[in-house]
Amino acid sequence: MAAEAKAPTRRVSSQRTTAELLRVIFLPLGQLFAFILGSAVVLGLIVVVLSFLLSRDDPKIFQTAIAILPQVIIDGIVRGFLFATIALGYTMVYGVLEFINFAHGEIFMVGGFVGAGVAYLLNQWGILSNLPALLFVIITVLIGMTVSGLLAMGTERIAYRPLRNAPRLVPLISAIGMSLVLQDMVRLIATNTPLGFNARFETPNFGKPFQLASIPLGDRGIPVLIGPKAVIFIVAALLMLLALNYLVNATRLGKAIRAVAQDRATASLMGINVNQIISLTFLIGGALGGAAGVLFGMNIGTVNPYMGFIPGLKAFTAAVLGGIGNITGAMVGGIVLGFLEAFVASYLSLFTGGNFSGASYADIAAFSILILILIFRPEGLLGESTTQKV
Amino acid sequence: MALLELQNVHTYYGKIHALKGISVHIEKGEIVTLIGSNGAGKSTTLRTISGLLTPRHGQVMLNDKRIDHVPPHEIVKMGVAQSPEGRRIFPRLTVLENLELGAYLHDTRSEAYHADLERVLTLFPRLRERVAQKGGTLSGGEQQMLAIGRALMTRPSVLLLDEPSMGLAPVLVEQIFEIIQEINSQGMTVLLVEQNALQALSIANRGYVLQSGAIVLEDDAKALIENEMVQKAYLGLE
Numbered sequence: 001m002a003a004e005a006k007a008p009t010r011r012v013s014s015q016r017t018t019a020e021l022l023r024v025i026f027l028p029l030g031q032l033f034a035f036i037l038g039s040a041v042v043l044g045l046i047v048v049v050l051s052f053l054l055s056r057d058d059p060k061i062f063q064t065a066i067a068i069l070p071q072v073i074i075d076g077i078v079r080g081f082l083f084a085t086i087a088l089g090y091t092m093v094y095g096v097l098e099f100i101n102f103a104h105g106e107i108f109m110v111g112g113f114v115g116a117g118v119a120y121l122l123n124q125w126g127i128l129s130n131l132p133a134l135l136f137v138i139i140t141v142l143i144g145m146t147v148s149g150l151l152a153m154g155t156e157r158i159a160y161r162p163l164r165n166a167p168r169l170v171p172l173i174s175a176i177g178m179s180l181v182l183q184d185m186v187r188l189i190a191t192n193t194p195l196g197f198n199a200r201f202e203t204p205n206f207g208k209p210f211q212l213a214s215i216p217l218g219d220r221g222i223p224v225l226i227g228p229k230a231v232i233f234i235v236a237a238l239l240m241l242l243a244l245n246y247l248v249n250a251t252r253l254g255k256a257i258r259a260v261a262q263d264r265a266t267a268s269l270m271g272i273n274v275n276q277i278i279s280l281t282f283l284i285g286g287a288l289g290g291a292a293g294v295l296f297g298m299n300i301g302t303v304n305p306y307m308g309f310i311p312g313l314k315a316f317t318a319a320v321l322g323g324i325g326n327i328t329g330a331m332v333g334g335i336v337l338g339f340l341e342a343f344v345a346s347y348l349s350l351f352t353g354g355n356f357s358g359a360s361y362a363d364i365a366a367f368s369i370l371i372l373i374l375i376f377r378p379e380g381l382l383g384e385s386t387t388q389k390v
Numbered sequence: 391m392a393l394l395e396l397q398n399v400h401t402y403y404g405k406i407h408a409l410k411g412i413s414v415h416i417e418k419g420e421i422v423t424l425i426g427s428n429g430a431g432k433s434t435t436l437r438t439i440s441g442l443l444t445p446r447h448g449q450v451m452l453n454d455k456r457i458d459h460v461p462p463h464e465i466v467k468m469g470v471a472q473s474p475e476g477r478r479i480f481p482r483l484t485v486l487e488n489l490e491l492g493a494y495l496h497d498t499r500s501e502a503y504h505a506d507l508e509r510v511l512t513l514f515p516r517l518r519e520r521v522a523q524k525g526g527t528l529s530g531g532e533q534q535m536l537a538i539g540r541a542l543m544t545r546p547s548v549l550l551l552d553e554p555s556m557g558l559a560p561v562l563v564e565q566i567f568e569i570i571q572e573i574n575s576q577g578m579t580v581l582l583v584e585q586n587a588l589q590a591l592s593i594a595n596r597g598y599v600l601q602s603g604a605i606v607l608e609d610d611a612k613a614l615i616e617n618e619m620v621q622k623a624y625l626g627l628e
Contacts (some may be wrong), residue, residue, distance in 0.1 A: 001553050012511060014490055014498040117614040183498060252494070253511035257413050259480055265442055266478040 016250065024249040026055070028328040031382075032241070034081070035332045038340040040073050047347055048154075054351060065350060065366065067215045072346045074212075078230045080338025081237035085292035086315030087330035088244065089152070089285030095125040095261040095325040096281045098148060099168070100159070102175040104183035105312015107152045107286045111144040111293025112187055112201070112303040118143050119202040120195060133206045137232055140295045148290020149283040155182075156282040157212075161275070187305040198304050201297045203229075211301065233295045240288055241331055247284070257281060310363070314341075317370040323383025332382060340365055391454060392417045394439065394470070397494045399448035400469050401431075401438045403600055408434045410603040411448065416548065418556050423590040424612065425583040425624055426600035428623050434585040435600070436550045440472045441465040441583075452548075460599050467495055471546035475583075477537040481526025484539075485517055488525050488536055492543025498580055502545075510539040513569055531562040538569070548579040554621035555586045565595055600622070 016020060016024075050064035083295035086108050093101045094381045118140050122128040129138070159178045163171040191197050206228040248254040259267040268274050296311070297303040322333025341362040349357035373380065392415035392609035401409040409431050416422045437443045439450055441462035450458040455464055456541050480488050489507060496503050511518040514535040519529060519594075529534060534554055541549055551570065555563040563586065571593050576579050584590035591597055591611045599620060607614065614620050 001501055012486065012507060012518060013506070014486065053594045089397060118404060188544060254496075255487060255491060256485075256494065262480045262482060266461075266480070267491075268442070268462040269440060269466060269472050270491045270540070272491075273463045274459070309521070 004233060008142045023185045025245045027253050028245050028249075029238075030333070031328055031332050032174070032335065036077065036335050036339075039336050040076070043076075043339055043343045044069060047343065048349075050351060058389070061350060065347065068346060069212065070215070071222075072342050074226050074230070075346070076225070076326040076339035076340070076342035077335070078233055079342055080335035081234055082292060082296055082311065082334070083315045083318040084331040084334025085240060085288050085295075086239050086311060087318040087334045088241075088317050088327065089289040090319040091286040091322070091324055091330035092281050093301050094319070095327075096257065096264075096278055097160075099171050100175065100313070100316065101152075101155075101160075101282075101285075102172065103155055103159075103178040103182060104152070104285070104289055105308035105310075105315070106127065106179050106186075107155075107308070108293040108296070108312060108315075109303070109305065109308030110151055110182065111139070111148040111290030112297035112307060113190065113195070113199065114144045114147045114290070115140040115294035115297050116199045116201040116303045118197060120199075123202045128202055129204055131204045133204050133228070134232075136204050137295075138299070139174075140298070141291050142237065143331055144290040144294035145287040146290075149287030150291065151182075152282040152286025152289070153279050156279060161278075169245075172178075182310075183305050191307060198302050201252075201303055203298055203301075206232075228298060229295075229299045229300075233299060236291065236295055240291060244288070244327065246286075251276075252388050253280065311318070314363075314366050317366055321369060321373050321380055323380025326380065329380055329382035333380065336381070337366055337369065340369065392416060392451070393453065394581070395451040396435070396439070396453065397449050399445045399450060401434055401443050401445045403434075403443075407447055408603055409438065409445070412600075412603075412605055414598055414604075414605070416579060417528040417621045418547075419574075419577065420596065421570070421580045421582060421594045423584055423594040424596060424600055425584055425590055425620075426586040427585070427612075427624075429602075430600040431553055431603040432600055433605075436472060436552050436581070436583055439465075439550060440481060447531060450568065458502075464625055466544055467547075469545075469547035470550065471538040471541035471544040473534075473541040473552060473554065475556070477530075477533045478554075479525035479528070479533045479540075483522065484522055485525060485528070485536055486521040488519075488540050489543050492540035493545075496543075497595065499604070506543055506545060510542050513542075514539050514600060530557050531559070531566070534558065534562075535569075538566075538573075541566055542573070546578070549573070550581045550583075552583045553585060554582070555584060555589060563589060583624065587620070588615070 047065055051062045089104045090101060093099065119128065122131065126277065152348060155178050159174045160171050164172055187197065190199055209225040209227040211223050211225055213224040215224065248257060256277050257271045259272060260274055264274050317336065318333035318337045319330045321337060323328025344365040345359050346361040348361050354364035394416040396412055396414045399409055399412045399533060400582060412435060424435060426432050434443065438445050441460055445458050449456050452468055452470060480491065490498055493503055517535055517539055519603065520532065525536060538554065554566050558566065567589050570580060570582065582590055582595055589593060591614055592613040596607065597614045600604050602625045607617065607620065
């Protein structure tokens with residue numbers, strides 16, 4: 001005790017310096033980029049080696065494999081960011097409630113429908129084609145985020161909060177029920193409006209895809225293209241990840257969210273209104289899912305009431321892959337899964353001589369990952385082993 | 391008028407009747423201790439005061455205002471802080487972040503906040519050395535210091551301490567009790583729940599003995615130490 005008293009007293013302050021602030025915001029993004037680069041390099045190398053081995057029978061395989069590689073990587077990034085933005089909703093809710101919100105895929109779908117609806121109205125009013133593409137994206141994304149966020153918050157209030165103290169299986173079943181209700185409610189609304197079951201997502205003209213490079217193959221070049229919508233998707237996803245990192249790691253609300261995630265009862269002893277924080281978590285996760293829905297719908301051009309199911313499951317896989325409850329983990333899991341899918345979708349057919357062609361094999365790869373990770377590393381890539389509660 | 395008062399409080403865990411009509415009062419500036427064996431209802435009492443549990447009958451009064459159906463985060467705002475059983479540090483947050491959460495209801499840019507922080511770090515110099523360390527990496531004693539410090543950061547008028555000596559080496563127990571006395575001498579009212587009855591009674595003004603959810607004895611701390619039944623049952627003296 002005496003020795004400690006003599007130790008020089010250091011002034012302790014709660015003001016974060018700008019450097020510290022930047023560190024907490026950008027460090028997770030650094031990890032994310034490391035994983036993007038790492039996944040691209042590892043999968044790229046596997047492709048190179050495999051195609052080299054296979055090219056003894058057919059020399060064209062090597063050439064083709066290398067030529068489409070950059071395009072596959074770009075596709076992987078786009079898919080990855082899609083899964084990452086949806087996975088954040090799963091992981092944040094899991095973080096605070098230890099509960100998988102299986103209706104989150106539907107929150108994503110509603111975002112897509114709201115975007116399509118807004119686009120439809122803009123078109124009816126005759127202003128869609130004259131709208132600058134960027135402004136259109138901002139309007140639809142903001143409206144989609146608001147509706148999806150509030151909807152997610154509402155589902156928690158109605159379907160999960162009354163079951164807070166029930167056995168854990170009960171809210172899970174409630175979530176599956178909520179998911180079915182949302183699907184069919186949207187179907188009911190969509191089929192009774194001009195939107196229809198398969199609603200077109202009208203957009204103003206986004207312009208031509210950018211050509212990043214051209215790869216010589218034989219006498220013609222294979223262009224490496226990235227569409228303007230994909231660019232917008234990536235930029236928007238990055239902005240959202242940055243904003244979320246700032247929110248969670250550098251604000252008072254974020255600290256409260258982390259406290260509630262670690263120990264709900266003790267958080268309430270700090271004066272934190274736990275129900276309010278849980279509501280806000282659903283709002284934020286739902287808004288991110290909604291934004292992903294709008295951007296996804298815009299990208300593929302059509303939305304339907306059941307489109308949330310598979311991306312929802314895959315995003316859940318991504319969240320588990322990264323370590324459920326871990327925000328950076330969800331981003332990383334999304335990216336890794338996106339890459340894996342893009343590679344399987346493009347190369348499996350090529351390497352097997354067309355025996356296994358079709359995008360469904362990408363789904364098999366994604367869900368095999370879920371099974372493997374649950375067996376061999378249930379805490380995920382970035383997950384810590386669950387801390388024991390006294 | 392008592393600062394904090396429990397009147398005939400009955401608390402249940404489902405069908406289990408954990409508190410069977412407890413009445414306790416704590417005056418301003420006192421150290422009051424609640425002693426009793428495992429499962430007697432000591433922690434349940436503190437959890438009921440903090441609003442983590444709601445009593446089925448009876449009332450909890452703080453400054454003559456009923457608080458027994460007020461949610462826990464509102465009770466903190468009214469000036470009741472708890473250092474919970476098992477310390478319940480946020481393990482993946484740093485020591486400083488844990489303390490900042492204690493001050494969740496206050497502006498961390500204010501002078502008053504810095505004064506609070508300095509006060510806690512002066513009480514617990516160990517914590518000052520470890521501000522940037524994750525809560526989960528602290529030793530048991532340090533975690534206990536952090537739990538008490540974090541509770542003080544809420545700027546309470548009454549401090550509830552749940553088994554601060556649990557699992558600590560005797561030297562550390564000594565040190566923690568000294569600090570509790572120091573906090574009290576600065577004007578803090580303390581309700582101390584302990585299994586370590588001798589230590590608790592030696593620093594308290596008054597004490598209550600809890601047995602299977604009911605209070606069986608209530609007296610000045612000195613009188614309790616002399617009490618034959620207390621000596622037999624809780625002090626290990628024959």
